[in-house]
Amino acid sequence: MDLKQIARRAKQAAVTLAALDSRIKDKAINAMAQALERRASDILAANQADLQAAARNDLAAPLRKRLKFDEAKIEEACGGLRALAALPDPVGRTLRAVELDHGLELYQVTCPIGVVGVIFESRPDALVQIASLCLKSGNAALLKGGSEAAATNRILAEILAEAARRAAIPDGWMALLESRADVAAMLALDTEIDLIIPRGSNAFVRHIMENTRIPVMGHADGICHVYIDRSADIETAVRVCVDSKCQYPAVCNAAETFLVHAGVAADVLPSLAAALAERGVEIRGCERTTAYIQAVPATEADWRAEYLDLIVSIRIVASLEAAVAHINHYGSGHTDVIVTRDKDRARRFMDAVDSADVFANCSSRFADGFRFGLGAEVGISTHKIHARGPVGLEGMTIYKWRLIGSGQVVADYTGPDARPFTHRPLNKPYR
């Protein structure tokens, strides 16, 4: 089957998936967990093959670590599946119910998006998480994992598909794509695929966004800021900055720039610099910063840089408004933090910063679906429509308007003798 046929089959399956009873989906997800446990040795063997190939190809150590899928990771994935099965069904929720007239009832009801293409990095647990999120939300899934994890992904996809089939999920709801050519072909299938979710490097995500007419959900840059306000608690500021930068520097929700109100620069910069030095962080500072601490002089490029490394840029700003302006100009709309003891100023910052996540007095690293309590996440969106920030099950749904009449026609509601609409809220869900 070529990709177009695979996608059409997925579209066909999506029609059935959309109407599936919650219990059938949850049973299938629990069966997936059981099947993964039962076939653990096959999974470990496939993962060994990927790890050996990675060693032969001199893959960098952090990548090899992410590739590893051992018994503990299998158990973690199964725990995730069971937790997902226990969550309420995001499909079929009545968002609004209105009587338009006697015997003419309108229901806005959530439904799946349809066919979703997800391209993800080399962590094999991503495949389990994404496939099950798609199933729970009633979406058909075309999945392309990292080529380094090819053998592991293949066995995982096989196990999940088989478990789903036995649980009466329609064939074709999930397909594993294995080549880069498939990704390129996927981008052209705008009548078959409803949404693409790319996860991976900045350049990769940007490439996807620029080469398809299909809506894309995700983020390219993660240029996150911590702004230390003039009324910040110094000790809190240092702790939040260090965690935001150092707790896991290689990820999108790590901070790249600290903005410091001029009024507290003298108080905070020396202890901040000391704490960063202890963690081996290189500082690139604006001219005023270098008057207080040692720093490499920052250039314009530093304000736009996503280092993903133990490097941070620091800029002194004259006001909260200047901090906001910097963030809205150079930021990526991902996650931005204010440290302040002043609740009103926190609110002003959070109102004005145009980002998916706006935090006060805590680390930017909290920007994550699991930490937010959404269950699993399919990715983090910096777009400004549909879903923003960590995207869980809800972001994988849309809605339909269901209007149930008894023969009504618009002609009766038009003109000089028009029947009026009642527009009375109905306190009942669609059944």
Place this chain on the structure above:
Amino acid sequence: MDLKQIARRAKQAAVTLAALDSRIKDKAINAMAQALERRASDILAANQADLQAAARNDLAAPLRKRLKFDEAKIEEACGGLRALAALPDPVGRTLRAVELDHGLELYQVTCPIGVVGVIFESRPDALVQIASLCLKSGNAALLKGGSEAAATNRILAEILAEAARRAAIPDGWMALLESRADVAAMLALDTEIDLIIPRGSNAFVRHIMENTRIPVMGHADGICHVYIDRSADIETAVRVCVDSKCQYPAVCNAAETFLVHAGVAADVLPSLAAALAERGVEIRGCERTTAYIQAVPATEADWRAEYLDLIVSIRIVASLEAAVAHINHYGSGHTDVIVTRDKDRARRFMDAVDSADVFANCSSRFADGFRFGLGAEVGISTHKIHARGPVGLEGMTIYKWRLIGSGQVVADYTGPDARPFTHRPLNKPYR
């Protein structure tokens, strides 16, 4: 000012707009109504100029009718403004509130999208409606109206902007674009503009969608179907079909194709054909249809045609599933109707048809924001993300995640001694 400067100014204004108190926005919208009434004679004079130009240019009668903006239309627009002011603010609604841990509270709160570009047809009331919807939802608006209404639009925009300015709305929140070159330039401003809403002809909307990286909300085709099920009430079927096709054939929610279950074709087709003939509707039928009634033989192109005229295609199908397959294949995801007395079959149809609006036993012409009780509508979306069907105020908003902490860092919630998250629902809105 060139368009880029205008758009940047709008982006700047959007930051202030996003945090504006509801009362200020509503006061401004009411002030707009007052100002339109006060300056009615200026508006009528400008509209006269447009109408005279239209006569000189031999504009078609229906277009001239839509262009006309008389005292009744002004009153209607003012009524719409006052109704809008009375609606609840779509911005600042708490969608979710969760305690992540003691003193670490997460709020998902609605906010405006930012800067919205709207391109609309020659009805001057569209300008008033769209500008006020944008203001109410806190969005800055770049508006391009039909060139035939240039003088009317100019005076309306001037009056609305002046009323808003006096009510303390930040300057630059609304700008009127006047040339086609501005539209082309707008499509390139993907860092300044967050959403484009094109209204108008199929070809025009398609052109917009194919020429910008900015998300587009709207619809190109409106190929709507009425499916007459085997358990349809014949009289209801005829009434719904006639209204769906004839009540206003030139609009997107008018039906273009009737699908008839083979089991009722003999019963329904003769009376349907008679009712359509009475209205002067041309019928293009599939081969089986022509066995029952007189019809021009339909070709493949007819199933994809949006006639927007008194022409309809009719196809006999073997089953509900065949009707669904036809609609999902040839339809445009706009509005599709089933006529049936069987509730289960209605539900099956509505589950499986992948359209924004799925109706049972009523006319497709009900697909409209006002009829749905949404207040005004900014357009109808056939996209499968963000907003679907008639889009009112809610579709003009997105949300931010606001996380309020007291110094928490992720390091404390990681590793073997990780603090657990409480993930306790908070029954309070963000304040």
